[in-house]
Amino acid sequence: MPLERIMIIVTGATGQLGRQIVERLLTRVPAERVGVSVRDPEKARALADRGVRVRQGSFTDAASLAHAFEGAAQVLLVSVDAMGEECVKRHLAAIEGAVAAGARRILYTSQMGASPSSRFQACRDHAATEEALRACGVPFTSLRNGFYAASAAHFASFGVDSGRLPLPADGPFAWTAHADLAEAAAVVLADEGRFDGPTPPLTGSTALGFDEVARTAGQVTGRAMTRLTVPDDEWREQMTGRGVPAETAEQLLGIFTAARAGEFATVDPTLATLIGREPVSLRTVLRETLAA
Template sequence: MIIVTGATGLLGRQIVERLLTRVPADRVGVSVRDPQKAQAFADQGIRVRQGSFTDADSLAHAFEGASQVLIVSVDKMGEEAVRQHRAAIDAAAAAGARRILYTSHMGAGASSHFEPCRDHAATEEALRASGVPFTSLRNGFYAASAVQFAGHGVESGDIVLPADGPVSWTAHADLADAAAAVLADEGRFDGPTPPLTAGQALTFDDIARIAAEITGRTVTRTTAPDDAFCRELVGRGVPAQAADQLLGVFTAGRAGEFAAVDPTLATLLGREPLSMAAVLRKQLSGSSVR
């Protein structure tokens, strides 16, 4: 049985939906914190069990009978994130899974300027130490993050953000399709995959231009000093530590950590990945990107 964690989240839900187009529902199980939110999956014949990365006993039950376990990374940072990922890895190994898969990041590295990328690198080390064959899906930076950063600026006509570098912003829908393809073709990748990216690396100057083309309005890009960006976030109620972590996206971008463009995602999809223009167009029309 293929077990997917975090199946009620934005990425996990779409992975399960895509997986159902490739394998029968009775070969799929999900591990979720709140099974009631996964009732739609249960109605389709998917095994739904409660599982929490902070409760080893619940994971043992949720992962029972697993042939593969896909660990969708948590929305935490730092040691807490790595601790939870290690708990899931240990549980998958104890359940006898033949392979553990993990949603990592294209920028995973111990010296990254962006803390989650350091967390991903530490988790990949834990996967290597587990003794279980693993696949680390080196996902491109979520395009949804670019939309969040640029959103207010697109509305106001001025995207005000720190200096950045090119990023291969990649749609959740495409990464979900890729994860489903890899799960259905067990062992296709051993260890970290190549970067799973969209076809272009774009700066926020590029995104401002694309937004202007879509809306027919003037959208400019203004560079904010790093400290001013953090002060503004703190002024809006964001904790200072979280503001510094968000700044890391731009610091890492300037260092070229997210600039790689690779054809692997397109090969997995059998088509070109969604462009940033398509993602923005869907967002601005009020539709979800599918």
């Protein structure tokens, strides 16, 4: 098979997840089989120096995607860091670009709980993107990633100094480390066709709410943290009072209303099977993030 027909293209390869996916993919396939599509090629210079094909590509520029995806056998679309109509629009453009490039499989970083009826906007966006993948005519794999443990660390960071973590009522989250999800994505890319359609939820081994997040954050930092339950309306007002746009505050509130409905509670062994070990724990992520 000619070299250009075995290329694996990863988008967003300078972002937190995409960068780690490429690093782990390079331990499994030769660098000359790996290409990245990035908005700023200069930020991927280190990858180019290792033999990775680096091309500029943007989900808002079809011509750039045609160049970035050229010769792709597989394209991994790392979902954009946004929510709402514009997010889905960009995903659709990327899918169209991968189809036009002749990719034989499109992979996408989705999320557990992806559903058009989800209470969390991001999960509705993922569901819309998955529907477009089903309709695109090319085999696809949707990586149903567990809820990022980095999000737990981000919320907890606001309570380190005050010792108070005021948040809306929640439910259990199957917190999952970026590093584990990146490892799983690399495994799936290197074993083309291992999953067809959505994967089972790719999650950590336990599901914990913010009571446990606060408790664990206090333990790893040595600074006790109390989790306080705040009414939804009050929390929304607090967010907008801090300068958060009203639409964004409503979207963030969706995380908690979805968790209360059990949308992020499922724990599944698929991730552990893929990476060949127990997933990184929430405690480890909090220690690495908060106690650094």
